[in-house]
Amino acid sequence: MSKTHVVILPAPAQGHVTPLMELSHRLVDHGFEVTFVNTEMQHARVLRALPAGSGTAAIGGIHLASIPDGLANDEDRSDLNKLTDSCHRHMPGNLERLVAEMEAAGRPKVKWFVGDLTAGFCFEVVRKLGIRVASLWPASAACLATLLNIPKLIEEGLIGDHGWPERDETLQLCPGMPPLQTSLMPWMDKTGVPIAHPAVFEVSSRINKFTDIAEVVVCNSFHEAEAGALKLFPNILPIGPLFADGELRKPVGHFLPEDERCITWLDARPDRSVVYVAFGSMAIFAPRQFEELAVGLELTGRPFLWVVRPDFTLGLDKAWLHEFRQRVAGKGMIVSWCSQQQVLAHRAVACFVSHCGWNSTMEGVRNGVPFLCWPYFCDQFLNRSYITSVWRTGLPVAPDADGIITREELRGKVEQVVGDAEIRERARLFKDAARRCISPGGSSYENFESFLKLLSE
Incomplete structure (x- = not known):
């Protein structure tokens, strides 16, 4: 047949x-x-x-x-x-x-x-x-x-x-x-x-x-x-x-090659210690916002894994980025793309700084990862509302008067979301609910x- x-x-x-x-x-x-x-x-x-x-x-x-x-x-x-x-x-x-x-x-x-x-x-x-x-x-x-x-x-x-x-x-x-x-x-x-x-x-x-x-x-x-x-x-x-x-090994049609080194890097980090940062395939950051994000991650003092696509920011000073990479080499890892499902399933990830695309949202929910929400466009604002107002499994970032998410805002919100036991518990409950649904x-x-x-x- x-x-x-x-x-x-x-x-x-x-x-x-x-x-x-x-x-x-x-x-x-x-x-x-x-x-x-x-x-x-x-x-x-x-x-x-x-x-x-x-x-x-x-x-x-x-x-x-x-x-x-x-x-x-x-x-x-x-x-x-x-x-x-x-x-x-x-x-x-x-x-x-x-x-x-x-x-x-x-x-x-x-x-x-x-x-x-x-x-x-x-x-x-x-x-x-x-x-x-x-x-x-x-x-x-x-x-x-x-x-x-x-x-x-x-x-x-x-x-x-x-x-x-x-x-x-x-x-x-x-x-x-x-x-x-x-x-x-x-x-x-x-x-x-x-x-x-x-x-x-x-x-x-x-x-x-x-x-x-x-x-x-x-x-x-x-x-x-x-x-x-x-x-x-x-x-x-x-x-x-x-x-x-x-x-989570089968290829799912990624447009960029996955950097497989990040999983080995995560293996060497303590449980719930790493800030994972990824903004999907379409978000574009201005150089000033990119620098604020970079320095904010550094100021958290936490290990971080950051996905920076080749086209993620335009006009950034290459010397500045090179110096930043050298400065955080012992603490942070920057990759151009990764297997996000494998990353979010890893025991070392503490929170997900995300654009709140729906795939990312479901992947974070299925793995019980708390969110820091930084939407870019389209349905991402609706998804942020789910995370912060309905499920209460994460927090939003807030721009300043110039529309910039500052380094201080990022550092403070990362500490807040990672340290909130109630957010972690609600994220765990949603993880359990998601897994029951697909069982x-x-x-x-x-x-x-x-x-x-x-x-x-």
């Missing part, structure tokens, strides 16, 4: 590729044939980041494929408006051609398409091919609930037709959901301006249509974390926290079993 062939498509961003790659590994483990489709640019980045000798045709049994995003090689993909608009116009047709090419080459007929909900503009063309459609929402259920309520928010005059806030208010869609300011909606940056206006807001506004096309929408969350949002939209099935494998009999476990049953039909 042939395996059911499933095609999986993420939006072209690291925070979307990771959970869909984790889901792909799980499906392969359950006997499905999986083809994972990235845009050509992200596909090339994933291949370059793999360890030497990994091969290029598959990752752990997952077939890797790519389609054009419609932009020229030298065009700026950090312009989210341009990228989103191009993907919207070009990816559906390119995906249709890829499916035809796979079947012409003798691959099994595609039975199911599991698409990132933010790439829902591909759903109609897939369904037209006779392929059934399911979707994974890679952010929080609360974020999805907010997008699904866009028509209501416009009707009530809280936001305008193009996503701009009409009134400066704090709203809560239902009990148990985090409070959210109208100036910090999931499609905005920290100044209250819509990100990549208008293309991203247009996609956000069409989420209702995308969810109607999909036969099921699963999300990387769990019931105890988001009981309010999941009660508001009971058709969203939480199957998280997602992870590729119990040993046999747990709610996420049962939802995943139902999802597998549907894909097997």
